[in-house]
Structure formats: structure tokens, C-alpha cells
Amino acid sequence: MNEAQIITMLWAVGIVAEAMTGALAAGRRQMDLFGVVMVGCATAIGGGTVRDMLIGNYPLVWVANVEYLVAIAAAALLTVAIAPVMRYLSRLFLAIDALGLAVFSVIGAQKTLALGLDPLVAIVMGVVTGVFGGIIRDIFCQEIPLVFRKELYAIISLLTAGLYVVLDHFHVDTGLSLVVCLSLGFLFRMLAIRRHWTMPTFNYQEPAH
Amino acid sequence: MNEAQIITMLWAVGIVAEAMTGALAAGRRQMDLFGVVMVGCATAIGGGTVRDMLIGNYPLVWVANVEYLVAIAAAALLTVAIAPVMRYLSRLFLAIDALGLAVFSVIGAQKTLALGLDPLVAIVMGVVTGVFGGIIRDIFCQEIPLVFRKELYAIISLLTAGLYVVLDHFHVDTGLSLVVCLSLGFLFRMLAIRRHWTMPTFNYQEPAH
């Protein structure tokens, strides 16, 4: 396999894993099977969809390749079937989610650079690709987006996309750059989970009038 | 009237009815008149707007024909005026909403096919057109989207759009196809309401850690 095939494969693993976490979030809210499919799809492809709509990059990936959408919907429904087993796979899912975060961030940056846009825009779009699926999932489930509140997640997306853009700027070999960015992004996320690293929060309460 | 005129007329009835249900939802949350207009407009044209933004189909219908938007806003405000009567019209509204669901689903699929996109994409866009107005309404009203939780609604949109796409594939006369799809979609929805048919739900609760 060449590097484009490897990253496509990692991306496919990532969206399936995201679809399954979306389905579980729907299950926590006792949605019906349509809700499971919708939240699963939104979680898996929401980030890339928002990115492409922001930069006007049509057709969307899943409109041009609707088989991805079918696979995501199937993964969401499969999650319902295997839910009793999912409890024992939560560590595995955290790892796949960490890999997915790194892959999405790199792909978002890469696609934006390929369109000739500014490197800073590429970093922003890497973060959008990495985190907006989860933001839409949480809005559908009527929760304040987790990514605004807890843990190192978005910042890892930012650093991964940023590193990719910097390495690209210095013409580092793409294959090498992918290995470095994905490894570091993945490791950083796994460390952040294990060590319970968090971002500082901002607590602002208005004085009584 | 030819079939294009009939479907446009049914669509107009549908968006007016959706605007009124949106206005009632705003009233349940005690919004002000601007909220009523905004939620009414989002409910009526949200589905078609999301569809056209996803497939990059510009200009949007209500941007090209802003008189539709004015009519929707007027319908939302009218709802406030006639609210005391609305209580007695809830059965009528359920019927119009059922017709609207079928019309929106068929139109969404039809417009997508007309752009030369994949039949599966057309079915997806039929569902988006049918259900996203209600999803945006519920997000504006801070509720978990009803369509993710209750009753046969989205699945009827899916079957109606699917049937239209299949009949189109086999070159069935469009007028006949419209009559069949709209009748079956409408009847199925009315039966689902009367018989309280529901989708299976997915209840996933995490074990205590």
C-alpha cells in the first residue's frame, strides 16, 4: 500500500469508530434506530462536512461516494446489535478515537493545503475536521459540547494539524510527516487520557445586579 | 394544472403548515414574535436549505424566490393571531403535516436526481428535506429532536423517497409515480399515528466505573 491508501484506510477505521461512539451517545439518550443512524452519521462525517461547507469544497466526500454513508449507517446499527459487548471495548474505542482524531486533523489540514489555501486556514480546518463531528453529536443529544469542557482534545487536534502544516512548509517527505504527526497526535491523546490532563477552564459568574 | 403545478401547490401547503407547527413550538417556549417567525421559517424551509447547502445547489429556493419567505413569516405570525382556534385543528394539522412529509421527501429526491446525482444520494436528500426542518426547530427550542426519538416519521420519509427513486429508475410515468408515492407516504404516516407504531429504541447505559 502507498501512503494515500494507508491514510484512507486509517480514515475509514476512524469514521467507523466515530459512528459507533455516536450510536452509543444516541443510546444514552434512548433514541430510536433512526436517531442512532443520524447521530452516528453526524458524528462520523460532521467534521469533514462542516469543513468542506466552510471552504466551499463541493461535492462533499459522502455525496460523491455515498457508499461511505451506507457503511457509517451500518456501523451505527451494528453498534446496537453488539451493545452488550461494547462495555468491554471502551479502552479499545478510546484508542481508536485517539487515532481517528489525529487522522481527521491531518486530513483536514492536507485537503485545505491542496486547495491552495493559507497554512493558518489549513490548521483551523484540521481542527474543524477533528472536533465538529463531536460538537454536532452533542448538540443533537442536547449537551454542551464535551470538547468545549473537558480534557485535551481540541488542542491535540490543533497541534497535530499545526505540525503537519509546518512539516509541509519545510517540504518534509509526506510519508515521514504522516508517520510523525499521527504517532505524536495519538500518543499525546493517550497520555492526556491516562494522566487526566485538562485545559484550564474559565469560570465567569456575573455579580448580582 | 399539470403535475409540476400540482406538486408546487402541495409544497406550498406543506411549508405553510410547517411554518405554523414551528410557530406553535415557539409559543410553547414563550418566545417573542421574532422567535416565532424564525422558528417558523426554520421549520418550513430548514430541510430544503440544508439539502441544497449539502449538495451545493445555489441559489437557495427562498433566496431566488424571497416571496416564499415572506409568506412563511406571515403564516407564522397568523398562527399567533388564530392560536385559540389552533387547538381544535390539531387533527387537520397532523394530516397536512403527513402530506407535507411525503411531498418534501419526494421533492428532495426529485431535485437531487435532476442534478444527476446518485440515486442513493437522492434518497438521503429526500430524508434530509423531510426531517431537517423539524430537527432545527427542536434545536432552537432546546429539545432533543423529536424525529430521533418517537414514532414512524423519518422511516416514512425514507420509504417515500426510496419508492420515488425506484419508480424513476424504471421510467414509470412521473405523474403516476407522484400519485403513488404521495398517497402511500401519506397513508403510511396516518396509519402510524393512529396505530401508535414506533421504531425500536436503543437504550445504552454505561456501567458504573
Place this chain on the structure above:
Amino acid sequence: MNEAQIITMLWAVGIVAEAMTGALAAGRRQMDLFGVVMVGCATAIGGGTVRDMLIGNYPLVWVANVEYLVAIAAAALLTVAIAPVMRYLSRLFLAIDALGLAVFSVIGAQKTLALGLDPLVAIVMGVVTGVFGGIIRDIFCQEIPLVFRKELYAIISLLTAGLYVVLDHFHVDTGLSLVVCLSLGFLFRMLAIRRHWTMPTFNYQEPAH
């Protein structure tokens, strides 16, 4: 400075002020620094972004000029640093926000007219530009959008954009028109705050079944 420069400067003041109100909203929900930046950015540029996505006007302003986004993110983070002082600046912020509302509404209408779209569409897009940043902020913070519930806000956006479009229609000098619209929009909003003017609300409760 010519009039284009003045309006750009007022716009810059407006988006910085909106970024700061977004950051405070995030602080009320005890979000982390990433949440602060995201809610700040969404509040500041959400309105213009939604407008341009609705009319298919690419590239988006902040994609073409990513330095604006960096400035907005910096303003959001600065807000965290100077939060203890912010309590004493709430009157100043209300005034800047009132000015921002007028500026955003006029710019939204102006840009839409410049694209050759219908004057009514221009008014709608003025309102979208004026109020959608706050709508997205409230959805991210899991609140029913304030603009749907309280105070004269959206209606001032509507009147300001409407006046601009009318004056443009009668070929009034743009500089004069800007002065008139911005002054009246600002004054109307300040009066509405001081006098506690509100829109009528719509309270619709279903009868028990």
C-alpha cells in the same frame, strides 16, 4: 479615512466586542480555553458565515483573511485574562454591542445588494448577519437563543437593514446613508435597553389530552 475604511473599522470593533461577549458566555458555562475560543469565534463571525453560506458567497471573509480569526481568538483569550475588570465594563459593552448590531446589519445588507440579489433578500441577510452569531453562541451554551425571547434586538437589525436598503433604492449617498442607519440603529437599541422595551411574546400551551 474614506467610508469603506470607517465601516471596516467599526466592523472590526464589533467583531472584537462580540468575541468578548462570546467568551463571557463560555465562562458562565465554565468551559475550558478551547471552548472560550470556539464560542468567541462563533459569536463574532457566525452571523456573516451563515449569511455567506446561505447565499453561496465564497470564500468566506475569515477564510480569505485568516488574520481576523486570529484576532478574534486573541480577543476571546484576552477576555479570560481581564475578566475581573469586565464586570465594570458591562455598560460599555452594551454600547459596543449596540453599535456592532447596527454595523453587522448594514454590512449584511450591503454585501447582499452588491451581489445583485433582491432588496428583500438583502434585508433578511442583514438580520442573519446581525443575529446569528448570538444564536450559535446560545446553542453552543445550551440555551434557547436569547434573541428569540427577549428585548428589541432582531427587530432593530431588521429596521436598520431595511432603512439602508430603502435609502440605497433611492440612490441616497452611501456615506450619508451609513451615518443615518448606524446612528438610528444604535440609538434605537440603547433606548430599547434603557426603557426595557420588549416584543410581545407568544404563549401557547396545549390543552391536556
